[in-house]
Each structure stands twice: as structure tokens, then as C-alpha cells.
Amino acid sequence: MTGRLLDVYHRLLKHYGPQHWWPADSPFEVIIGAILTQSAAWSNVEKAINNLKSKEALSVAALRRLPADELARLVYPSGYYNAKAAKIKSFVDWLGEQYDGDLDSLFRLDTPALRRELLSVSGVGEETADSIMLYAARKPIFVIDAYTRRIVGRLGLAPQVDSYAAFQELFMRHLLPDEALFNEYHALFVRHGKDVCQKSPRCQQCCLASLCSLHRVP
DNA sequence: GGCCAGGACACCA
DNA sequence: TGGTGTCATGGC
Numbered sequence: 001m002t003g004r005l006l007d008v009y010h011r012l013l014k015h016y017g018p019q020h021w022w023p024a025d026s027p028f029e030v031i032i033g034a035i036l037t038q039s040a041a042w043s044n045v046e047k048a049i050n051n052l053k054s055k056e057a058l059s060v061a062a063l064r065r066l067p068a069d070e071l072a073r074l075v076y077p078s079g080y081y082n083a084k085a086a087k088i089k090s091f092v093d094w095l096g097e098q099y100d101g102d103l104d105s106l107f108r109l110d111t112p113a114l115r116r117e118l119l120s121v122s123g124v125g126e127e128t129a130d131s132i133m134l135y136a137a138r139k140p141i142f143v144i145d146a147y148t149r150r151i152v153g154r155l156g157l158a159p160q161v162d163s164y165a166a167f168q169e170l171f172m173r174h175l176l177p178d179e180a181l182f183n184e185y186h187a188l189f190v191r192h193g194k195d196v197c198q199k200s201p202r203c204q205q206c207c208l209a210s211l212c213s214l215h216r217v218p
Numbered sequence: 219g220g221c222c223a224g225g226a227c228a229c230c231a
Numbered sequence: 232t233g234g235t236g237t238c239a240t241g242g243c
């Protein structure tokens with residue numbers, strides 16, 4: 001399995017090149033982006049983040065001061081704006097109260113403790129927590145998203161149990177814990193998912209077509 | 219006009 | 232425990 005997973009990775013990397021993830025100027029911006037991108041197109045998240053930057057609201061202190069309705073207005077383009085404003089509020093209030101607003105002290109926790117802590121925050125689920133750990137705290141943990149599940153499924157590599165943990169285990173068990181590898185691999189899955197696998201007919205020309213179960217003789 | 223996008227959570231059986 | 236509804240804008 002290790003060889004197959006690395007083969008897929010190298011094919012994607014060769015085809016698309018490095019993705020330079022996460023597209024953000026700071027670890028804190030990664031976190032806000034991770035919340036805003038929940039079930040949203042990244043182009044819409046960029047608009048919301050630019051709104052926050054233009055109001056100089058992209059900091060723990062500024063977001064804690066900002067009234068919820070005003071925050072909702074700024075993140076409006078990313079959709080679910082009331083829900084996402086509440087999630088951002090819950091995160092920055094929690095970070096302020098528990099860690100004095102200091103991300104470095106949060107990120108000093110070991111990986112299991114950090115994951116538990118992040119999951120305790122309302123609005124932070126498994127994918128968001130893992131995205132924060134990989135792309136903001138730079139911990140070697142594999143992020144699973146809808147694209148990853150879809151592509152892994154088409155490759156015929158999906159685990160028996162259809163759960164986040166089972167998909168994550170597939171990568172964590174068979175790959176060495178390598179933050180740079182996990183960073184690039186997940187970014188490539190997303191790139192490939194956007195680029196090709198949303199449109200299954202085009203998958204015949206995609207760089208993974210020869211591995212894909214859609215094109216194997218049953 | 220319909221579908222989907224780098225999910226999470228409450229609720230119900 | 233697993234399925235379903237809700238939250239909602241913007242691009243194609």
C-alpha cells in the first residue's frame with residue numbers, strides 16, 4: 001500500500017507541480033480560512049478574508065472586539081455567514097481565554113492533545129482541526145476531505161469503513177509522518193479534485209486514469 | 219435555473 | 232450509531 005500511495009502522490013506532483021499550500025500570510029489566517037472554507041468555494045473565502053484584512057480585523061484581539069453582526073457582514077461572501085461568524089467568535093474567544101490569545105502556546109501541545117483541544121471548540125470538526133494542525137501548526141497529520149475520499153474511492157483504495165478516521169488511518173499507517181509530504185499530498189488531492197474528478201468523463205484523460213477503478217475492466 | 223464548493227452540528231429514530 | 236435537515240453565497 002505504501003508504494004501505491006507514493007505512486008499516486010508522485011503522479012499528481014509530476015502533473016500539477018507544488019501547490020504551495022496553505023494560501024495565507026500567517027498561521028492565524030490559516031485558521032480563519034479553514035473555518036470559512038467549510039463547504040465553500042475558495043474564491044468566496046478569499047473575498048471574505050480580504051474584507052477582514054481591509055478592516056484590519058484579522059487578529060485575535062480585533063475579532064474578539066468585533067460585534068457578531070459586523071463579523072457576519074464581513075464574511076458574507078463565503079456563505080453560511082451567521083454560522084461562520086459564530087464559529088470564528090467561538091474560536092477567538094476560546095483562544096483568548098484558554099491561551100491568552102497566543103497561538104504558539106497552543107501549538108506547543110503534542111499532536112494528540114492539540115487535536116483534542118481544537119475539537120473541543122464549537123465549529124471545529126475533524127477536517128478543520130487537522131487542517132489547522134497541518135497547515136498552521138505544521139504537525140504531520142493527514143487531512144481528509146471530500147475530494148480525498150472521492151479520489152481514493154475511484155482508485156479502489158477506500159477503507160472498508162467509510163469514516164474520516166478510517167481514511168486518515170490509510171495514510172497515517174502506510175506513510176511516514178512527514179509534514180511536508182502530507183501538506184503537498186492533500187493540496188494535490190484538492191487541486192486534482194477541482195481540476196478533473198468533479199467531471200468524471202474527463203477522468204479518462206487524467207494523470208491517475210491508469211490507476212482509476214472507473215477505467216478497470218471489472 | 220440547478221448544481222456544487224477544501225464541513226459542522228443539532229436532532230431524531 | 233447513522234441518517235437527515237440546516238446553514239447560504241457565488242461561479243459555472
